Amino acid sequence: MGLRLWSTLSRQLEELSPQDGVVRMYVCGPTVYDRFHIGNARPFIVFDALRRYLEARGLKVIYVQNITDIEDKIINRAQEEGVSPQEIAARYTEEYFHDLQLLGVKPPTHSPKATQYVEKMVEFVAKLVEKGLAYEAGGDVYFSVARFPGYGKLSGKVLEELEAGARIAVDERKRDPLDFVLWKAAKPGEPKWPSPWGEGRPGWHTECVVMSTDILGLPLDIHAGGSDLVFPHHENEIAQAESLYGEPFSKIWLHNGLLTVRGERMGKSLGNFRYAREVVTEFGTEPVRYFYLSRAYRKPLDFSESGLEEAKRALQGVYDFLWEAEALPEEGEVPAEVADQLTELEEKFHARMEEDFDTAGAIGVLHELVSLGHRLGQEGAGGSPQRAVAALVRKLAEPLGLFQEARPQVKGRIEDLISLLIELRATLREQKNFQLADRIRDRLAELGVELRDTPQGTRWSLRADE
RNA sequence: GGCGGCGUAGCCAAGUGGCAAGGCGAGGGACUGCAAAUCCCUUAUUCCCCGGUUCGAAUCCGGGCGCCGCCUCCA
Numbered sequence: 001m002g003l004r005l006w007s008t009l010s011r012q013l014e015e016l017s018p019q020d021g022v023v024r025m026y027v028c029g030p031t032v033y034d035r036f037h038i039g040n041a042r043p044f045i046v047f048d049a050l051r052r053y054l055e056a057r058g059l060k061v062i063y064v065q066n067i068t069d070i071e072d073k074i075i076n077r078a079q080e081e082g083v084s085p086q087e088i089a090a091r092y093t094e095e096y097f098h099d100l101q102l103l104g105v106k107p108p109t110h111s112p113k114a115t116q117y118v119e120k121m122v123e124f125v126a127k128l129v130e131k132g133l134a135y136e137a138g139g140d141v142y143f144s145v146a147r148f149p150g151y152g153k154l155s156g157k158v159l160e161e162l163e164a165g166a167r168i169a170v171d172e173r174k175r176d177p178l179d180f181v182l183w184k185a186a187k188p189g190e191p192k193w194p195s196p197w198g199e200g201r202p203g204w205h206t207e208c209v210v211m212s213t214d215i216l217g218l219p220l221d222i223h224a225g226g227s228d229l230v231f232p233h234h235e236n237e238i239a240q241a242e243s244l245y246g247e248p249f250s251k252i253w254l255h256n257g258l259l260t261v262r263g264e265r266m267g268k269s270l271g272n273f274r275y276a277r278e279v280v281t282e283f284g285t286e287p288v289r290y291f292y293l294s295r296a297y298r299k300p301l302d303f304s305e306s307g308l309e310e311a312k313r314a315l316q317g318v319y320d321f322l323w324e325a326e327a328l329p330e331e332g333e334v335p336a337e338v339a340d341q342l343t344e345l346e347e348k349f350h351a352r353m354e355e356d357f358d359t360a361g362a363i364g365v366l367h368e369l370v371s372l373g374h375r376l377g378q379e380g381a382g383g384s385p386q387r388a389v390a391a392l393v394r395k396l397a398e399p400l401g402l403f404q405e406a407r408p409q410v411k412g413r414i415e416d417l418i419s420l421l422i423e424l425r426a427t428l429r430e431q432k433n434f435q436l437a438d439r440i441r442d443r444l445a446e447l448g449v450e451l452r453d454t455p456q457g458t459r460w461s462l463r464a465d466e
Numbered sequence: 467g468g469c470g471g472c473g474u475a476g477c478c479a480a481g482u483g484g485c486a487a488g489g490c491g492a493g494g495g496a497c498u499g500c501a502a503a504u505c506c507c508u509u510a511u512u513c514c515c516c517g518g519u520u521c522g523a524a525u526c527c528g529g530g531c532g533c534c535g536c537c538u539c540c541a
């Protein structure tokens with residue numbers, strides 16, 4: 001397969017070329033100081049879908065997503081609540097896995113924690129110091145940006161202009177305002193680890209480099225995250241990794257667009273966020289996934305309830321076909337002409353997916369398949385062709401985590417009761433007692449049981465609960 | 467100010483050189499006792515504007531206008 005992805009680094013489509021069929025993929029994970037919000041969920045869902053698509057195409061994917069369990073925000077939160085940072089981190093790590101599951105995300109192959117890697121980070125920083133790429137100052141260690149000629153290549157920034165525009169209050173311990181911290185000296189009461197520069201803790205940009213290379217080796221095939229991480233986070237990762245190892249850190253850099261609310265970026269600090277858990281609970285797993293995957297992953301996406309509602313309706317339309325088709329008996333052959341159409345649409349689906357992971361275009365193809373299925377039903381093609389269409393939709397959508405739900409079932413006795421009401425209604429209709437017949441239909445609809453009168457008799461289906 | 471990106475129907479949205487996917491919604495028709503669902507038709511002669519290149523441009527180039535993100539922790 002030839003999957004091409006837009007790399008932020010090269011600013012062009014890059015062929016994914018894994019060695020031995022193994023894709024080494026790293027996605028920036030959460031800082032566990034709170035539950036993540038629905039905007040944070042975008043990369044989790046999008047890159048989960050990418051990973052699963054690659055797996056569906058026969059590749060092995062080693063998917064690593066870090067957990068930052070030592071960081072300022074965790075310490076602050078711990079102080080606010082009067083508990084230990086470890087307790088905060090443990091709590092929200094658990095919540096993170098819980099919410100990932102709610103989003104229908106397959107657990108990462110590896111979920112390394114920063115605190116498990118402190119020793120290796122110390123070794124890494126020591127090597128940078130040894131090579132003269134970093135320096136110690138007052139118990140802190142800084143990376144010397146001037147020592148890495150490629151600095152700015154990911155974000156397209158130019159060193160001189162960055163310095164000119166530096167808004168940060170210059171820390172006098174830094175030799176250059178752009179230098180960033182690799183190791184922070186411990187303040188009283190903070191978690192700390194021993195190091196050649198005294199007790200302290202690792203700085204923010206180091207963990208991803210150390211953990212990803214430790215687990216995946218160099219270079220990574222894909223390094224991914226939100227577009228807000230391009231600078232400085234990923235730029236700084238490249239600087240550390242490449243200046244030390246002297247080879248490319250990651251072949252492809254992927255960045256998802258941010259979630260906005262009425263055009264403004266969703267952020268914890270802006271207060272315009274909603275927790276992912278809250279949104280999934282309200283709208284459901286698949287509507288949330290559909291909402292994200294029906295938009296190009298690189299573009300900004302505006303969050304709205306109406307957008308989620310629309311996703312829900314679109315999804316229901318597909319299920320109306322799937323559930324109906326799957327209830328049909330296997331009968332008749334799949335005509336060669338239909339088989340050809342299915343092959344053609346399947347190829348179209350993959351063509352969209354392979355061109356920069358165009359899930360939105362690919363979902364459009366799935367809707368085309370559903371239309372084809374309906375048309376076959378209309379033409380009286382018999383059960384088998386429609387079932388074949390439904391099966392293909394299910395298969396193609398599986399890596400997206402869409403259209404996988406089974407028809408809601410009711411227990412045997414309730415099913416018998418519904419059948420009884422339908423029988424009764426049929427009699428009433430024969431007797432032209434439409435008022436009562438309609439009342440049965442309306443009341444059942446209110447209870448979530450929809451009746452449809454077809455030439456083959458009355459069919460019923462259950463609406464999924466809100 | 468610098469860097470990155472976006473602007474396609476009423477709304478959401480794919481498409482980056484060869485007749486403008488798809489979803490939601492709206493209107494008309496078929497079907498129905500009436501509905502619902504479904505099917506058929508209609509809803510962008512045109513892709514923010516102005517120039518240019520080309521046999522041909524939403525797609526490439528130049529110039530505007532508007533919006534967003536990053537430049538500070540942030541998915």
